[in-house]
Amino acid sequence: MIAVYPGSFDPITLGHVDIIQRVCGLYDQVIVLVAESEQKESLFSIQERLQLVRDSLVHLPKVKVDSHRGLTVDYVRQVGAKVIVRGLRAVVDFEYEVGMANLNRKLAPEIETVLVFASPDYYFVSSRAVKELARNGGRLDGLVSNLVATSMQKKWKKV
Ligand code: ADP
Numbered sequence: 572m573i574a575v576y577p578g579s580f581d582p583i584t585l586g587h588v589d590i591i592q593r594v595c596g597l598y599d600q601v602i603v604l605v606a607e608s609e610q611k612e613s614l615f616s617i618q619e620r621l622q623l624v625r626d627s628l629v630h631l632p633k634v635k636v637d638s639h640r641g642l643t644v645d646y647v648r649q650v651g652a653k654v655i656v657r658g659l660r661a662v663v664d665f666e667y668e669v670g671m672a673n674l675n676r677k678l679a680p681e682i683e684t685v686l687v688f689a690s691p692d693y694y695f696v697s698s699r700a701v702k703e704l705a706r707n708g709g710r711l712d713g714l715v716s717n718l719v720a721t722s723m724q725k726k727w728k729k730v
Contacts, residue, residue, distance in 0.1 A: 573652035574685070577604040577643045581613040582719045583624045584701055586693035590658045594687060595633045602650060603628065607640040614702055614726060627716050644679040653682055660689040660697070 574594055580587060580603070594601050603624055607617050615623065617638055628634045639646040647655060655675060657668050672684035689696075696714050704711060705723035715723070 572598050572654065573600045573602060573650060574598040574654040574656050575602045575604050575643070575647050575650070575652050576656040577606055577639075577646075578657075579608065579611060579613060579698065580605050580620050580624050581611075581615055581698050582620060582701070582715065582723065583627050584693070584696050584698055584715050584719070585713065586658065586660075586689055586696040588627055588716075589690050589693050590656070590687050591628060591634060592631065593690075594656050595631055598633070598654070600633055600635060601631075601656070602635045602637055602652070604643065604646060605636070605638040606643070607638055609640075615722070619722070623719055623722060626718055642678065644675050644682055647682055648679060655682060655684045657684060657686055658689055659686045660694045 574597070576591060576594065578587065591601060591603060605617065605620050605624055613620070621636060621638055625636050628636065643655060657671070659665065659668060668686060675682060675684060701711060701714050702723065704714070705720070706727055711720040711723070
């Protein structure tokens, strides 16, 4: 069975990696789908985000990395998957994820959204927070990989 884990991954954090690793134990293949959104301003280009995701997941043979512009459910159908994985941190994630899950169910009733709880080590880690930390010269160990940390620091010319 194939699971698709969609997100912006701007950039990928160790919280994302943890979810992906754990989900690999449940499915035959996990496709990490980097969303190309016209609405969301991203720090990293789609090519940069894809590269950072690929580099962070080389140790996971079940993982495939892809990008998509448009509805996630269209992509999920295209690859013959039945599961969308999303991560859940605090209560604030819940409302957004319930909305997305129900919208996607309306569009594609045959596809299930599976919510995976963040590990305690990462429940406070978000792409937005790590960008804020990096911009202000904060320590990033334990939050993102060294490669992601260096790439963010380069964006703000702190290397
Ligand atoms: P989006 O912009 O679509 O919300 P993100 O790249 O921010 O995408 O996150 C993708 C998914 O991973 C979302 O379901 C999000 O809640 C989840 N996620 C983000 N950070 C973490 C974390 N630290 N632990 C667990 N899940 C997370």
